[in-house]
Amino acid sequence: MNTKNGTILLAAGGTGGHIYPAHALRKVLKSRGWNVIFITDQRGLNFRISDENIEIYRINSASxxxxxxxxxxxxxxxxxxxxxxxxxxxxFKPAAVVGFGGYPSVPTMVAATLIGCPTMIHEQNAVLGRANRLVARRVNRIATAFSAVSGIKQKYKSKVTLTGNPSRPDLVNSRQHELKKPFTILVIGGSQGASILSKIVPGAVCALPPDLRKNLIINQQCRPEDLQRVQNAYNANGITSTLSTFFQDIPKLMSEANLVISRAGASTIAELTIVGRASILIPYASAMDDHQTANAKNIADNGGAWMIPQAELTVDVLCERLISCLTSPSLLSDVGNKASKCGSPDAAIKLAESVEEIAAISRERIG
Known part of the structure; x- marks a missing residue:
């Protein structure tokens, strides 16, 4: 491995949707000999992204x-x-500065462009985020997770490069296509769970015909206040379930699931398409700029998922969809394969290559 003897700064908001892709890029850049430094806010300092020793700095920011x-x-x-x-x-005199969105990235990206550092932003969603929108005109390159991203002005389209959304490396190793028995459903709702899923999913599962629900396994993320109620519902109907407020082993659980019911955050979409799993997506209705609907629509339009708007999600609607999934293994397999075709398992490598391309700008200046 050649030592680059250079530094790359990564600026990211302090939530998983921003931190996970930045961390995936960091691992690839480190493997290529770069020194990588994180800049984030207080939330980012508290975010558990790795057991590794990461050089990270906190700056002030706000919406x-x-x-x-x-x-x-x-x-x-x-x-x-x-x-x-x-x-x-x-x-640190970085060779390049990369922003991953979230307001904590804005000061760093603005400072980098004013100083004249090569810069790039990465957009994880199908709608350009507000923080990235603020700096899009100033940066050298815009990397995207989706082939079509709304909010990017036509005059900036020449800066755009499609890389996909970098995800955790262990997900690529979890890529499986063989669907196993008993039928397992994974229910996840973002970093803190989703109350609507805790209300609707147990009702829909328990409303299934007895011959369909008797061999089900449910792994479901719930908010603390919902745990006991959801557990009681499953127990009363003899359904095997594991509930938690947070699952550490999402790659394993996702690869073992026949079906995933989830929100439509960027990281979840990336994970589903990398693992290649059929899913029922319920976009978070209050997400900024309704970006989760755009994310879900992108994969659903390609046949890789079913999307149910939250306003249309009822016990009966979800139960009907579950019956079709449980009684048609070939349908699940087809949807999972189409989801896989939407994925970018090499997204972190593509993004790293793009970073090195813009970093060459500063090397040429020095040379």
């Missing part, structure tokens, strides 16, 4: 939403974060 006083406080935090970012960039 510009809320009351007038909230917006004024947000402006001051962003200005302070901009000063902190200037200091870090001057200190």
């Amino acid at each position: 510009l939403s809320g009351s007038l006083s909230d917006k004024l406080i947000g402006i001051f935090k962003l200005i302070f974060g901009l000063v902190q970012s200037f200091t870090l960039i001057k200190r």
Whole structure:
């Protein structure tokens, strides 16, 4: 492995949707000899992305939403974060700076463009996020997870490169296509679970004909306040279930599932398409710019999932869909294969190559 003796800065908001892709890119860049540094906010510092020793720095940031006083406080935090970012960039002299969205990425990306560092943003969703929108005109390149991303102005389309959404490396190793018995359903709802799934899924499962539900296995993520109620429902109907507020082994559970019921966050879509699993997607109705609907529609339009808008999700609607899945293994296999065709298991490598291409700009300047 050749040592590049250079530094790449990764700026990401402190949620899993931003942190996981950045971490996947970090692992590839490290394997190629780059020194990689994270810049995030307090949430990012607390996010458990790895047991590895990661060099990470916190800066101030805030969204510009809320009351007038909230917006004024947000402006001051962003200005302070901009000063902190200037200091870090001057200190580390990065060959490139990559932003993964979320407001904590904005000060770093603005500072990098003002200094003249090669820059790139990565958009995980099918709608350009607000933080990325703020800096899209200033960066050298825009990497996307989807082939069609709304919110990117026509004049910036020449900057766009399709890489896919980098995901956890262990997911690629979990890629399986053989559907196993007993029939297993994985229910996940984002980092904190989804109350609507805890209300509707148990009712739909328990409404299945006895011959269909008797051999089911349910692995379901729930909010703490929903755990006991959901467990009681499954127990009363003799359904084998494992419930948790957070699953550590999502790649294993997803690869073992015949069907996944989930929200439609970018990381979940990437995981489903990498593993190649059929899914029923219920987009989070209040997601920023309704990006989860755009994410779900992208894969559903390609035959790799079923999408049910939250407003249309009822026990009867979900039960009917479950019956069709349980009684048609070939249908599940077909949908899973189509989901797999939407995936990008080499997304982290593609993104790393794109980063190295823009990093060459700074090397040419030095040379």
